[in-house]
Amino acid sequence: MAQDVLIEIGLEELPARFIDDAEAQFLDKTIKWLDEQRISYASAISFSTPRRLAVLIEEVAESQASIEEEAKGPALKIAKDGQDNWTKAAEGFTRGQGKTTDDIYIKEVKGTSYIYVKKYIEGKSVQSLLPEFKDIIESITFGKNMRWANETLRYARPIRWLAALYGNEVIPFEIAHVKTSNFTYGHRFLSGKLTIDEPKQYEQLLNDNYVIADAKKREAKIVKQLGALQEKNEFQIPVDKDLLNEVRNLVEYPTAFVGSFSTSFLALPNEVLITSMAEHQRYFPVEQGGELLPKFVGVRNGDDYELETVIRGNEKVLRARLADAEFFFEEDKKLSIDxxxxxxxxxxxxxxxxxxxxxxxxxxxxxxxxxxxxxxxxxxxxxxxxxxxxxxxxxxxxxxxxxxxxxxxxxxxxxxxxxxxxxxxxxxxxxxxxxxxxxxxxxxxxxxxxxxxxxxxxxxxxxxxxxxxxxxxxxxxxxxxxxxxxxxxxxxxxxxxxxxxxxxxxxxxxxxxxxxxxxxxxxxxxxxxxxxxxxxENIETDIIHAVVDNQLGIFHVAVEKAHVLAEKKADDHFKTSQEALVRVLNLENKVEDTDYKVNPNLFQTESEKELHESVAAVKSTYAEYLEAQKSEEALQLLADLAGDIHAFFDHNMIMDDNEEVRKNRLSIIHELSVLILQYADLRKIAWKQHA
The missing domain is CATH 1.10.3210 (Hypothetical protein af1432)
Structure with missing residues (x-):
């Protein structure tokens, strides 16, 4: 019978900036582990607050899926001796797979015969595998770690409790001397120790005890409260997404409130006021008609009990900070840049x-x-x-x-x-x-x-x-x-x-x-x-390397060239040109004397002459196009040489036995290679195999 699984890590307050990534890691690692272990389940969801990270896996199978798989052994020439008997290598292979040589069959892979056996792997009970969650928990990484007491584990904050349930049974394991149980904790000040009877009860149990475990629901509650305050007070709260994200990860049960400060502080630059509120105190600034008001909105971690006292305390803290800023601002203005x-x-x-x-x-x-x-x-x-x-x-x-x-x-x-x-x-x-x-x-x-x-x-x-x-x-x-x-x-x-x-x-x-x-x-x-x-910009890696490996050059031009090549890579009509240009580059390493000048008197075929003249004819215009950053036009000039290039290769032995003829033909190759490489090294592109 399928059961639900709950794993919760209880911690000292995590830094807000660590929480989202840690929650995502916990869920991703859990799903990966379930898949690797061949454990079927209906769904997996995650939770996070400053004091906990948790995953709930619904309808987890009782056992792993059993599988039959193929095991590959040594090559047949090793598995059999000269008398066609199985060797010790074959016997050792089958014994290791829990089989005998009678179970061997042969398959050919890339021209070589290998021995194989099929083995049946029966799935283990899921309950026996679940203690491996200890490894998942310990593998979660954070931007900064710490050790505590005499523990060797490095973690963002000390682990204070571990809840781990398979149905209503505790999954046994221990991390940093904390043993798993069916207990969790509600809000630090508004609740206490709680017993989890079954995994599906987890979220509602916490909600009843002033903990909204779902970060998105916590954020939605904050946004709703901010909206209500805007409507009630007829002002606007410009909500910075990063600040909202941080605030939701600082509280387990949010209650928004409005505070105020002296209008005299409005003489400070807006950036100072906003920094004091948002960066230092995690308050939302308040505006009306685009102008800052001497008010702020904070979010308390708790309910609205004695909220006026909380507001006065926050106002006092902000007032002190703004008073410091005012003093510094006035003192700085008495001095000079020098x-x-x-x-x-x-x-x-x-x-x-x-x-x-x-x-x-x-x-x-x-x-x-x-x-x-x-x-x-x-x-x-x-x-x-x-x-x-x-x-x-x-x-x-x-x-x-x-x-x-x-x-x-x-x-x-x-x-x-x-x-x-x-x-x-x-x-x-x-x-x-x-x-x-x-x-x-x-x-x-x-x-x-x-x-x-x-x-x-x-x-x-x-x-x-x-x-x-x-x-x-x-x-x-x-x-x-x-x-x-x-x-x-x-x-x-x-x-x-x-x-x-x-x-x-x-x-x-x-x-x-x-x-x-x-x-x-x-x-x-x-x-x-x-x-x-x-x-x-969705440019493929091979095209990027073709463009930037030789020379990064002018960056916006490099990007433009890459986009042009990306289009050509998918263009059937460019295939002939691409093959011709790459054919040229593939012979570039055969050029021994790069200073050798082409000698028309050594031409033996019309195709040599035509390619040489075609390259000479486009050089000037090609340079102008590159200078004017006309990347598409420059590539097209090279592409138009495809016919002459193919004719050159088809009617000439490039590596001719006559040294002078060979050097002359390679010099034509070199001249053209220089032009192509000014654009990109087309050899590095994995050109599509067009039909």
Whole structure:
């Protein structure tokens, strides 16, 4: 008879940022285990709160599915001796499978005969397998782990209880000296220890004891409460999705409330108010007609008992924080940009890369160079923005509210009389803040963002600080993706190779020691980020490598080429052209003397002459198309050579015995290969086998 299964991990409060991923892992690992163990079930659902992760599996079979499977043994020539008798290898194989040599049969695989037996594997009882959930629980990973007491297990937070039920029976296992039971716990302050009589009772039992175990239902309850408060108070609550997600993972039983603060604090920049509320206190700001009100909405973990007391407590905490912000804001305005700039000289950016002032000087050099290379009219603004790009890091406000770096730089730069383009660039040069976040809107901000990021990336990688696995303390992957996205967004004709080369020269001129492999390391690093971004545009990996492996070049052009090749890969009409061009590239490695010039006097066939003349005729136009970034037209020029290429191969022995003739024909191949490889290495594409 099918039974329901419940597994719950009870924990000290998990950090909100860990919960969603841990819940997903628990469910995914559970489903994978059930499938691997051949255990049938009706459904599997997961639950999570700050204090628990759980899975409920409904209608789990009593036993594994029994199977008959084929076991492959050694090759027949090993399994039998010269007298056609079974060898010890054959006997050992069958014995290991619980069979005899009488059960052997023979099958041929890729031209070789092997011995096989069929074996029947009877399914075990599910109840005997369920203690293996211990391994699933221990395999869940978190962004940061800890040990507690004398335990060896590393986990996000200490495990306090384990509920594990198969029907109404406890599944026996133990983790970190915590044994499984049929007990769980309701809300920390509003309930206590609870007995689970059967798995299906779990969610309702918790709900009756002030725990909404389903995260989506908890979120829906918060959204409904926010809507009710908006309607009642006639204001708007702009709900940030990330904040909502975090709040739902901070509470087990949400109750929303409205608090207020003094209108005098509205004189602070909105970003300061919102950061104080949302980032520090997890409150939702409140607006009316697009303007901030001196109010906030918080979410309590519990019911509405003594809610007024809770509101007053939250108001007191926020008032203290805003008072600090007000003081810092006024104090900073009494100083000057030069004052903060001088303080930067004594602050280390990175031990091997020097102070922030030294970094700013490098960024200024790079930014000025980029502006000149791109012939930007905003050169003066770029240089000034770079000069003062980090001054706000030394302000009291940013020291207290680190999330506001750049934001306060813009506010203070404006206050101190800097041009709008300069002030805005100080904020924008930190963009994008996430891999797919907002990009700089202005030209000055975009240039400064690239200069700052490439200095950090090249500097860190040059001194050996290369990201590995999940470790990327300086956010180099995100910053590299930011550079590529900005270059593509701005449509700038700036190659990654030239950007890396110039930045390394700036680092060397600044007296930094650069690893010999830095250039290659940086090219590989950017290529991997480019591949990631291009895959997100549904470009296949083989096409990406064909385009970027030889040279990453101008990123937006590389992306365009990849899209063109993706279309051609699926186009039956391109097959003849593709075969011709790949045929050429396949002989490129036979060319020994790349400096040898084609000698028309050595031509022996008309096809040699025609291909040579056709290549010469398209060279100039092909170069113009590449320069004008007409990727489709450039590829079509090469494709139009297909007839001459096939004729050349069909009517000539390329590797002729006569050395001069051979070199001459290979030189034609080389000339054409150079053109093709300027576009992409078509050999790396897994071309479709068209009918």
């Amino acid at each position: 004052f903060f700039q001088e303080k930067l000289t004594r602050v280390i950016f990175q031990e091997k890369l020097g102070t922030y002032t030294e970094k700013v000087n490098r960024v200024k050099t790079i930014a000025k160079h980029l502006a000149e290379e791109l012939s930007l009219k905003e050169l003066k603004e770029v240089v000034r923005a770079a000069e003062i790009s980090k001054f706000d890091l030394m302000t009291n406000m940013v020291n207290e509210f680190t999330e506001l770096q750049g934001v306060m730089g813009e506010k203070y730069a404006t206050y101190f009389g800097e041009a709008k383009e300069v002030s805005q660039a100080i904020r924008e040069h930190y963009l994008p803040k996430q891999s797919h976040g907002e990009l700089p809107a202005t030209t000055v901000g975009a240039v400064l963002s690239i200069a700052d990021k490439i200095d950090t990336i090249a500097g860190c990688i040059s001194v050996g600080l290369i990201p590995s696995g999940s470790q990327d303390p300086y956010g180099l992957r995100r910053q590299a993706m930011g550079i590529l996205r900005i270059l593509k967004d701005q449509n700038w004709d700036l190659t990654i190779e030239s950007l890396i080369e110039y930045t390394l020269s700036v680092l060397e001129n600044a007296g930094l020691t650069i690893n010999a492999s830095s250039n290659d390391d940086l090219l590989a690093f950017f290529a991997s980020r480019a591949e990631y971004l291009m895959r997100e």
